[in-house]
Amino acid sequence: MKKFLIFAAIVGIILYILISPSGGSTSIKDYQSSIKSASGNVVELVSGLHVKLIGVEPNRTDVEMFIKNGFLGKSVTLIPDSKGDQEITDPNGTIGAYVILNDTHECLNHLVVIQYPQTYRAMDLSDSTGWVKGKIPPTPKPDLALYMKQRTFLIEVNTEEGSSIGTGFFINDQGLAITNWHVLPAGAEKFSTAYLYKENPDDSKIYTDKKRRIKNILWTEDTNGMDISIFSVELEQGESVPYFELASQRAAVGIDCATFGNPLGFTASYSAGHISAFREEERSNRKVMMMQYEMSTNGGNSGGPVCDKNGQIIAVHEQGVKDAQGLNFGIDILQIRSILDGLEFNYGGR
Incomplete structure (x- = not known):
């Protein structure tokens, strides 16, 4: 009887190993679930698994909001990087992978980097760099007001x-x-x-x-x-903040633009309009290219960002004309870029 029990135990162990590859782990490849939430560059799946988007910078609130605003509930399939994690050993743990959207077959990692090029981390990739090549052109922000607020x-x-x-x-x-x-x-x-x-x-x-x-x-x-x-x-210890990229080309007259600020103390206010003209202002020691745009601004908007639809800074708001409806001026960003370059500062879009 004792020999029989020992034999049965050995058979049980062998069967467990055979039907549970890698000692009970699950392959990342072709693992499917749907997106429940996100934190920085980590996507939480309905199954409980947490997936770090490889190739994407961690701890980014802009990435987190991008995922939450457009991809919650989406059905996805995981693909591992050949030199990264291959198995899921903890069903509620965190692994690194590419997240493929089942309805469009697009890679979420790639979509994030297209939206926020500054988040790209090439060092995390080994064999899958084809999903993002060269300098990524800017694309329209799905929620420009939120992007500017951050x-x-x-x-x-x-x-x-x-x-x-x-x-x-x-x-x-x-x-x-x-x-x-x-x-x-x-x-x-x-x-x-x-x-x-x-x-x-x-x-x-x-x-x-x-x-x-x-x-x-x-x-x-x-x-x-x-x-x-x-x-x-001065930021808190370990804190990093989302930031704008500065446009490298002058915006065209007629395009849509937007600003964000605190008009008359009404904090965190978004306003949109379009570029009307460019005018070179010359007086005293001042020789500055000014962007004229039609949108609603007031005192308190001064110093705020003026963006195109891609969220790139095209001007710094300076002033609106009193007793004139929607007549505003900002300092063209190309002049400020040259100052930043001369100071050798590191900035978005350099």
Whole structure:
């Protein structure tokens, strides 16, 4: 009887190994489920498995919102990279893979990088670089207002003469930012605060947990010149922020454009319109190419981003004409690019 039990146990072990490849693990290849949620570059499947999108930079709120806004509930199939994870050993664990959308057969990893080229991490790929080649052309943002909100912030300046507000925006993930000089002049950083917006697209309030110190002004020129301040925002330890890319070509008259800011204290406000003209402004020491556009702005929008439909910065909003409907001017971004290049700053779109 004892020998029989030992024999049965051995047979059971052999059968378990035969019907459970890799000792109970499951192959990543052709694994199917649907998308339940996302966190940074990690997709949570309905099955409980968490999939890191290989080739995509981690901890990106823009990637997370992109997935949540367009791909929840989508049925997907996984494909492993040949030199990455091949087996799923924990059904609720995290593995790296390519996520293929079953309805369109497109690679979600690729779609993310097309939408946000700065998130591409070639070092993560070994044999599948064909899914993204060369410089990826910009594409329209499916939710431009949210995209701009994630990269823009309110600036509050409090001095003995009083308080004022304006708008600034990030141009790299380490807190490098731009606004107008008349919003943040030289020496004003010690009296100034940046308030980042909440990620919730429906929440336009300002919260103290999003309060950040303006660290220093790195370059500035007053209204006789460029009316621009380039500065850094002090981020929390380990924090990185979504940022804009600066356009490398002048935008065309007639195209759609948008701005985001804090008109008259109405925080986190989006406004859209179109480019009307370009005008070179010459006065005193100022010789600046100005973009004229028709959209709604007010005091508090100063220093804010002006974007095309692809979310690329085409101008920095400077002023609207009082008692004129929708007549606004911004500083063409190509002039600011040349300043940033001269300073050898790292920025989006360089």
